[in-house]
Amino acid sequence: MKLTVNGGTSLLGEVKTQGAKNAVLPILSACVVCRGDVVLHNCPDLSDVRSAIKILEHLGLIVTREKDTLIIKCGQIKNCSVPENLMREMRSSVVFLGAILASCGCADISMPGGCELGPRPIDMHLSSLKKLGAEIKDEHGRLKCRVKDKLCGCNIDLWFASVGATENIILASALAKGKTVITNAAREPEIVDLANFLNACGAKIYGAGESTVVIEGVDKLHGCEYSVMPDRIAAVTYLASAAVTGGDVNVLNVKREHIVSVTSLFEKAGGNISFGKDSVRLKQKERPKPLYIVKTMPYPGFPTDAQAIIMTMCALSSGTTMFVETIFENRFRHVDELVRMGANIKTEGKVSVVNGVEKLHSANVNCTDLRGGAALVLAALSAEGETKIDSIYHIDRGYEKIENNFKALGADIKRISP
Numbered sequence: 001m002k003l004t005v006n007g008g009t010s011l012l013g014e015v016k017t018q019g020a021k022n023a024v025l026p027i028l029s030a031c032v033v034c035r036g037d038v039v040l041h042n043c044p045d046l047s048d049v050r051s052a053i054k055i056l057e058h059l060g061l062i063v064t065r066e067k068d069t070l071i072i073k074c075g076q077i078k079n080c081s082v083p084e085n086l087m088r089e090m091r092s093s094v095v096f097l098g099a100i101l102a103s104c105g106c107a108d109i110s111m112p113g114g115c116e117l118g119p120r121p122i123d124m125h126l127s128s129l130k131k132l133g134a135e136i137k138d139e140h141g142r143l144k145c146r147v148k149d150k151l152c153g154c155n156i157d158l159w160f161a162s163v164g165a166t167e168n169i170i171l172a173s174a175l176a177k178g179k180t181v182i183t184n185a186a187r188e189p190e191i192v193d194l195a196n197f198l199n200a201c202g203a204k205i206y207g208a209g210e211s212t213v214v215i216e217g218v219d220k221l222h223g224c225e226y227s228v229m230p231d232r233i234a235a236v237t238y239l240a241s242a243a244v245t246g247g248d249v250n251v252l253n254v255k256r257e258h259i260v261s262v263t264s265l266f267e268k269a270g271g272n273i274s275f276g277k278d279s280v281r282l283k284q285k286e287r288p289k290p291l292y293i294v295k296t297m298p299y300p301g302f303p304t305d306a307q308a309i310i311m312t313m314c315a316l317s318s319g320t321t322m323f324v325e326t327i328f329e330n331r332f333r334h335v336d337e338l339v340r341m342g343a344n345i346k347t348e349g350k351v352s353v354v355n356g357v358e359k360l361h362s363a364n365v366n367c368t369d370l371r372g373g374a375a376l377v378l379a380a381l382s383a384e385g386e387t388k389i390d391s392i393y394h395i396d397r398g399y400e401k402i403e404n405n406f407k408a409l410g411a412d413i414k415r416i417s418p
């Protein structure tokens with residue numbers, strides 16, 4: 001599948017943000033440790049979500065979808081092994097490990113492997129689960145894990161505020177004996193959403209969203225009805241379409257505190273930002289100003305997932321911006337594709353220097369990863385002429401029918417089979 005975009009027109013109008021992919025995935029993993037029915041609202045229909053559902057069904061849970069609600073019948077899982085093909089479908093499938101271990105005392109999964117962003121080590125996940133009492137053997141790329149009796153709560157200090165490791169520890173310790181204290185935990189809002197979901201199921205988790213998280217293990221968890229938080233990265237993606245086309249876009253279903261590290265950059269670039277109760281609007285009257293330096297940080301700092309999106313805006317700005325990517329090894333793969341569209345960007349290691357140009361031009365480009373793909377759509381929306389974007393399966397991992405939202409803003413964008 002490809003997207004064709006005839007860009008160059010200012011986007012105007014209103015879109016509603018989908019539920020957060022990076023909250024739904026750990027919450028679906030949490031269903032493995034629940035016993036009872038879970039009703040999950042605001043669940044986007046994404047390929048990563050479909051992959052997570054396949055893992056749940058493989059483990060014996062029953063999942064049905066009614067529009068954007070998932071109904072999940074959670075019971076004792078029928079096995080603890082996840083086949084390689086299911087593990088490899090989704091990079092973050094390692095987040096199932098802690099939940100499977102907590103649920104049945106054993107787990108047999110394949111190493112999740114790297115992805116487009118570079119090697120994705122899981123050393124913190126594994127060392128933390130071992131501290132909780134898991135025996136983990138790496139046998140030819142399969143992780144064979146077992147717990148003698150029950151996982152036991154303990155103090156876990158992370159050398160880096162890893163989102164996935166924090167989630168895995170929370171999932172593993174929710175049913176452990178005693179108390180677990182995570183120091184230097186990741187503070188992303190998606191972790192707060194996971195903790196809120198688990199607490200609604202009877203867990204005792206305190207301090208999620210702060211650097212120290214305390215989990216008091218309980219005997220069992222029941223089901224609940226829950227609504228997933230809005231996707232903060234999808235929200236800023238649609239806002240950016242106003243910045244790159246000189247438009248005026250209102251995005252519904254956002255939480256201001258989740259996105260201020262990005263909306264403040266839109267304002268610095270000369271955009272007019274206004275917040276409603278659960279909405280944010282960006283009007284871009286003139287060419288974006290340069291940002292000089294943008295550095296990705298763990299939350300609440302500027303998110304790495306918005307780096308490619310903001311880079312497209314800077315590629316059209318009236319000056320120079322230096323991007324420093326501190327989270328992932330290889331998160332500038334979209335740069336070569338933006339250069340094919342006329343961007344002036346030089347990359348050296350974890351630093352990219354962007355010299356803004358007046359206009360980008362249409363070209364045939366290829367998505368390299370999820371957020372890099374979104375950045376190419378934004379570049380195509382700004383460029384006159386027809387741009388063809390290939391490998392859009394990357395985009396479909398995290399954006400629900402991205403073309404529909406941009407069409408609603410007046411874009412000439414179509415999904416075509418090659």
Ligand code: EPZ
Binds near residue numbers: 092120122
């Ligand atoms: C989550 O990935 C998100 N994915 C990513 O979003 C996001 O970019 C990232 O957090 C940072 O915010 C999901 O939530 C599904 P990390 P995760 O563990 O958990 C290193 C998107 O676009 N590290 O915080 O993998 C790791 O190599 C995706 O939606 C270790 O070294 O992120 C990376 O350099 C992309 N050892 C850094 O930490 C470990 O054991 C951040 O990883 C774990 C991580």
